[in-house]
Amino acid sequence: MAPGLRLLQIVQPYRGLLGLGLLTTFLASLLDGIVLVLLVPLLKHLFGTAGELRSGSTQLETLMHRVVEPIVGGLTPTEAAGRLVVLLVVGLLLKNVLSYASTQITVGVQEGLVRDLRTRVFSHLLTLDLGYFQRTGTGSLVSWIITEVDQTKTVVTASLVALFRNVVVVAVTLVVLSQISLPLTLLTLVFVPPLVLLLQLLIRRLRLHARARAKERAEVTSTVAERVGAIRLIRSYGEERREAARFAAQANRYRKRVIRTQRFSSLTSPLTEVFSGFLVILIIWAGTRPELLGLTRPLAPEAIIVFLMAALRLTSPLKTISSFPAIMAVALASAERVFEVLDQPSKETDRPGEGEARFEREIVFDAVSFRYGDGDPVLSEVSFTLPRGRVVALVGPSGAGKTTLADLLPRFHDPTGGRILLDGVPLTRLTRRSLRGLMSVVSQDTVLLNDTVFANIAYGSPGATPAQVEAAAEAANAAGFIALLPAGYQTVVGERGTRLSGGQRQRVAIARALLRDPPILILDEATSALDTASERLVQQAIDHLMRERTALVIAHRLATVRDADEIVVLDAGRVVQRGTHDELFRAGGLYRRLYDLQFRDKETTLAAGL
Ligand SMILES: Nc1ncnc2c1ncn2[C@@H]1O[C@H](COP(=O)(O)OP(=O)(O)OP(=O)(O)O)[C@@H](O)[C@H]1O
Ligand SMILES: [Mg+2]
Structure with a gap:
């Protein structure tokens, strides 16, 4: 299944919230249009041309006349303008409250998606066979769970909400525009296809680089994860400088890739701006030539102003809509990597027919x-x-x-x-x-978690009481040294237990096996x-263990x-x-x-x- 569809499946539980987000987005965009339209009567009152219904008036003006008349009817132009301003401000405030709400809701959905996906990848990792971990570096897995999963959330923000919002804005704006002047609107729309075409060209290149970028990012993360784990090795062999240089080269490769990716995505902005400039000139030029628009008289100045404002509003949503495939490309490149992990067969799951x-x-x-x-x-x-x-x-x-x-x-x-x-x-x-x-397994290289001594001994025996843990530590010859630790059983042992000695680590591991008490x-x-003394302590612990x-x-x-x-x-x-x-x-x-x-x-x- 396509990664996009699979992401949609994961967003499924949030469909109610998402619907609410889309609704608030829709209302905000609608209000935006209304505020814009209200500008027409306001300007009319300010220009002192209110009440005049010219020949060639648009439907919008007629409608507006009918709607606005009850509000401002019988008022002086100044009073009417004042009332309209209040209305505009209220509309603007309401619109922004709704926009804010929709953003918050979107964040809720996207972070929910990220959490769900992350948890799913992590749980899935726990079911994969050991060979998979030996083949795949820790760093790549960390990068998958942290960075790549995070990238996928732009699918929600970019596609579902931004796309929807901007489609609504474009639709509302187009309605407003066509109501002011249909011919001028059609003229404006001539600009759309070449702009979209150019943006599409950029996006194709962008997608390629986005894939490569995800891979190189994983490499950088891997290096950090692995080399930090090998800090003692690096230090004792004096490899710091070489490691730093190696990392710098990697970081530099990544930098180049990001810049190359960015080159294409940042071209979209100037491109649309240049188009907007042309558009303004075209609108003013055409708006003042009635014969071009098939009108008997030029458009009213307020109509041209509102038309310009509305038309310029089109560029930003159009940019977002056309860059949508680019953003999706990046997000889907990440999603693909995440699903790659999720598609690894879970060798560890129980099969039918397997008994106790x-x-x-x-x-x-x-x-x-x-x-x-x-x-x-x-x-x-x-x-x-x-x-x-x-x-x-x-x-x-x-x-x-x-x-x-x-x-x-x-x-x-x-x-x-x-x-x-x-x-x-x-x-x-x-x-x-x-x-x-x-069974209990005590492995060749002792594995401890960066947690307390208590938690390390009780790992795998979740119900163990302190008395049981202490008894196990006693039998493993570990109680003595644990008592001398700064916080006793609550001492944190450091990553992989590095704050304990080798012999101490072994005895903690033996205590853990003893506590579980398996056959x-x-x-x-x-x-x-x-040394002989530790050897004897460990041997006694092993004797207890094997009894x-x-x-x-x-x-x-x-x-x-x-x-x-x-x-x-x-x-x-x-x-x-x-x-x-x-x-x-x-x-x-x-x-x-x-x-x-x-x-x-x-x-x-x-x-x-x-
Ligand atoms: N994950 C792995 N993938 C491929 N080969 C492996 C893997 N683990 C071990 N081997 C190989 O299997 C062979 C046996 O390894 P194993 O770890 O079982 O040896 P061992 O008897 O425990 O040695 P030691 O006494 O040094 O611990 C070795 O040749 C090793 O290279
Ligand atoms: Mg071995």
Whole structure:
């Protein structure tokens, strides 16, 4: 469906308000015309020609005569003029009150549209698969949700209201004009087609640039978002100057694009002004030549004045009406980008036939294979069983596919081959929500939100009481350091938890997993080395976490590996060894090599430390 139509659908709930806006707009424009028309008798009284109905008088004058006569009949010209002025002022005030109301209503509608669209895009993003986020930069998404959505609102202001208002103004004005003099009106209208044609030419170029501008704007936003996130990296490698230069180049490209876009849109103003100038000359010239208009006498001066005023009023609405496609082009370019996000299929929504997950017996990985997109296989026919209440440790060199394998269990991705069975039911037949409700995931790089410690621990357990949160923190060995924070549990941890140390972040994440208290645990141990004391604190927290739980642990810690009921050794996406620590240690092979590399030194250190 065309983006314009889809936007209309989103405006749908506001149709009542929009109707009201259009009504006030209509009334304001009508009053505008009336005020204009009232000028004729006023000028007549001031010129002292009131009451004279000339031959060749227009219908308007006859009508006016009939309407105005009861108001000013029998008054002296000065009194009549005074009364008309009062009427004019009242009309003017009323018109402006209505204009104000219509603007306010329009703002209400447009901001409603923006909010609805923004919320919809954000909610939709939450249903997209992880691959989408890896392909699309954060900056582009931010730009989509903030800037592009904001641009779409001009559709309401530009199209629905401004267009309508100006069409009404043009119509009312044309009626007034034709009532004063039809031939002169027709002469005026000769100017319209060339003006509209010229404007159209500009607009075609404008549309192209608007698209490019939306894209470049997204790039600028992306750069800011990404580079701010990488501030430590930039600083430690002294890349500030190069980053600044890179950004300046980007900002400059954007500047050029905006100027190029503007070049076309700002041409519309001088263009219409030149046309207006010609129009004034033409009207005065033709207005004073009755034979040209087929009249016996020249038009009355007041008629020419009002005609001029009215005719000049046409240019601004005509400009708006003809620039309407340009404004729409810009807004629709933004809308297209927004709908691009909304059109991404929601991989995360539950499908019919998916049931509630329940876990009593075991999880079975049955010849599971996986690849990212159409890349090389990352996992090939991985099989093992994780019985309830047991711990399976995944061990293997970096890049072996351990994290990928663990991601399959909460269905962050689905296997491209083989199956994962929960009590005999393939995971793909279970709703993601119920499945994830059974497990806590502690990921390799700890993710904290820029919120309080309390909120970070209680994330995912909305009903948790302070006592429960504290108990979880206690069990995760985090209570001690939290008590020392400036505001305790109410301390804000900074973006991604940067105001806490690595070990503290890990323990907050473990507390979060503990609080949720799920039957299944997925633990991707952080590889970052901690000092012996922190290591022990974190290890104790992990021990608490794994107690009486079914756990899939990607183990980098000696104690975790030793405690595992089974160790699965992965290499390049294949299971190369399986067994307990003692069995594998004796058997030699990859496990032994990894063990020697990774744990030997630590074991001696730990032994010495204990
Ligand atoms: N989103 C992704 N898209 C494409 N390839 C990916 C993606 N994530 C990981 N890979 C690739 O999959 C392979 C396995 O990665 P994975 O993160 O599972 O390794 P890992 O065993 O957890 O390693 P580590 O011990 O370093 O954490 C790697 O070769 C990696 O390049
Ligand atoms: Mg990993």
